[in-house]
């Protein structure tokens with residue numbers, strides 16, 4: 001016979017186990033907070049269809065698991081996505097960016113119709129590029145940072161010729177790949193997850209051809225502070241190529257945010273954005289600054305050990321709840337416990 005006491009203990013143990021599991025699950029999955037602090041407004045939205053190419057400035061945008069997607073209500077026109085095109089080498093299938101060819105920042109991409117984009121660049125004729133249907137086109141694996149390989153679909157010989165002429169002044173060498181954004185990278189399966197500064201990456205963090213996560217956010221006041229520290233040189237926030245620009249909070253407040261809410265969209269701050277030579281390229285001229293600014297000044301007051309001593313500016317976000325955001329939306333955050 002089972003006594004009441006035994007039942008009681010068994011029941012208590014079960015309840016404790018369930019509660020324990022719940023607490024563990026909540027901690028592990030970092031549940032979205034209930035209370036928020038208003039810190040400012042969304043000032044600018046920029047989408048970069050081509051990795052290292054020119055931005056498109058938007059007043060509203062859809063935020064998806066793989067990053068920004070143009071909020072086009074017109075279904076007949078191709079909807080552009082952030083970093084869904086990438087330049088790669090014909091021979092080794094290795095990605096190329098403005099770090100290799102600074103004038104890449106001047107390449108403009110726009111949607112022409114349901115399955116064509118237009119490429120434009122100074123001195124070049126406008127090129128119509130057919131965006132390949134998902135299959136059965138030639139699949140490529142484009143090698144990006146740290147040997148990581150990301151799927152792509154090659155965009156054909158005309159785009160290859162156009163890019164090679166513009167960037168190499170040759171008739172071959174570079175090609176264009178397109179990602180259909182049907183899946184995103186799992187950053188927990190990359191080397192980054194092993195590095196202290198990227199240990200907060202989760203399976204939600206990856207984009208497509210983004211360097212790291214699918215969204216990069218910056219704070220206007222941080223860039224203004226940097227400008228104050230530089231002698232005889234000024235930059236705009238566009239040197240840093242953020243997707244979302246916030247106005248209102250004090251400089252570097254963004255470093256301490258844990259969760260961010262804009263409209264119905266919820267993001268989690270998973271890493272600082274460590275900066276490279278790319279920030280020295282003027283996005284309007286495609287020329288690098290002669291004295292490594294703003295990187296030189298940033299290195300002086302924001303030193304860092306991870307990775308390779310690059311100074312940080314801006315934050316990498318992962319998307320936890322998708323939806324639409326608009327310029328002018330209020331920004332709500334929770335701050336990390338200090």
Ligand SMILES: *[C@@H]1O[C@H](CO)[C@@H](O)[C@H](O)[C@H]1NC(C)=O
Pocket residue numbers: 196197198199200258270271272336
């Ligand atoms: C990881 O997240 C925790 C909790 O928000 C935070 O305290 C820590 O600073 C983060 N680490 C990095 C390297 O971003």
